[in-house]
Amino acid sequence: xxxxxxxxxxxxxxxxxxxxxxxxxxxxxxxYIAHEIQHILHxxxxxxxxxxxxxxxxxxxxRNYLLVNRxxxxxxxxxxxxxxxIYSICSSFFHFEDGYVNYLDNQKTTTSxxxxxxxxxxxxxxxxxxxxxxxxxxxxxxxxxFNIFEILILLCFVMGMGMLIYSVFGIIQGMxxxxxxxxxxxxxxxxxxxxxxxFFEKGKFFNxxxxxxxxxxxxxxxxxxxxxxxxxxxxxxxx
Numbered sequence: 001x002x003x004x005x006x007x008x009x010x011x012x013x014x015x016x017x018x019x020x021x022x023x024x025x026x027x028x029x030x031x032y033i034a035h036e037i038q039h040i041l042h043x044x045x046x047x048x049x050x051x052x053x054x055x056x057x058x059x060x061x062x063r064n065y066l067l068v069n070r071x072x073x074x075x076x077x078x079x080x081x082x083x084x085x086i087y088s089i090c091s092s093f094f095h096f097e098d099g100y101v102n103y104l105d106n107q108k109t110t111t112s113x114x115x116x117x118x119x120x121x122x123x124x125x126x127x128x129x130x131x132x133x134x135x136x137x138x139x140x141x142x143x144x145x146f147n148i149f150e151i152l153i154l155l156c157f158v159m160g161m162g163m164l165i166y167s168v169f170g171i172i173q174g175m176x177x178x179x180x181x182x183x184x185x186x187x188x189x190x191x192x193x194x195x196x197x198x199f200f201e202k203g204k205f206f207n208x209x210x211x212x213x214x215x216x217x218x219x220x221x222x223x224x225x226x227x228x229x230x231x232x233x234x235x236x237x238x239x
Contacts, residue, residue, distance in 0.1 A: 047082060050074040054161050059198025062157050066150055076156035083160035083167075084124055090167040091122070094174025096181055110237075111230025118226070126163065130155040132225070133218030140210040141200050158195045162188040189215070 002023050003009070004016040014023050026032060050073045053061040065073050073079075090096070118125040134151045146154075169184030192215055197208035 047074050047079065050079060050157075051161070051164065054157055054195070057198075058158060058161070058195035059200070059202055062154050062195075062199055065157075066146075066153060073157070076153045076160075080127055080130075080156040080160040080163075083163040084127060087163040087167045087170075088121065088124070090170050090174075094170050096170035096173045109230060110233040111227055114226045114230050126159055129219060129222040130159050132222040133159075133215055136214040136217045136221070137196060137211070140214050141207075144200050154196065154199055158192050161195070162192055165191060 002011060004011060004019065004021050006021040007016065007019045009016055009018045011017055011023075015021065016023075053073065061073065065076075074082075130152065134148060134155050137151050137155070138146075138148050141151075165188045166181070166184050169180050169187070172178070173180045193208055193212045196211035196214065197204075200207050200211075
């Protein structure tokens with residue numbers, strides 16, 4: 001007999017029948033780390049599989065994740081963090097971000113500091129911008145009864161794919177020295193609009209129009225919020 005370290009149930013097997021806790025945890029060694037990395041990258045259930053599914057049919061796969069099966073795709077928070085990290089690494093190595101996000105301001109203001117941070121950390125700033133896009137998406141698609149948290153999950157997947165699109169074009173630009181990041185912006189914009197519209201109901205053209213405006217207005221309001229916050233802080237500092 002062994003007492004479970006999690007729920008304190010007595011059991012005789014290798015795993016607790018109540019919570020699934022193993023009788024004895026494996027030691028963390030090189031084999032354990034290699035197995036965890038392989039699990040994350042596994043094509044059948046890992047990030048490569050998720051990328052393939054989101055590339056070919058994002059709307060249906062994300063809807064299926066929310067309503068039917070949450071084991072087929074990588075967890076959305078992990079996905080957006082990993083893809084943003086990939087974008088940041090690629091940007092640091094190939095220095096392509098300046099060709100896509102650019103903010104010029106010689107004045108040393110809080111607003112300029114905020115936008116310079118966005119310019120230097122676009123992968124993570126994109127996550128913040130997703131909150132504003134989610135609010136507009138909720139407004140435009142309110143009749144579909146998805147709550148704001150479910151829409152945020154949608155955007156974690158969709159904007160994570162956007163980060164990968166920018167990363168691929170950034171690598172191409174870094175290796176060929178052709179300025180293709182403007183094309184990346186267009187392709188990423190089209191993908192996000194298509195994925196959001198397809199998620200709600202792919203047969204309705206007007207859904208893609210609403211998805212387009214939700215994305216545009218989300219970007220605009222996130223930029224305006226940064227400006228308002230920066231100006232407000234500067235006013236308080238001056239006084």
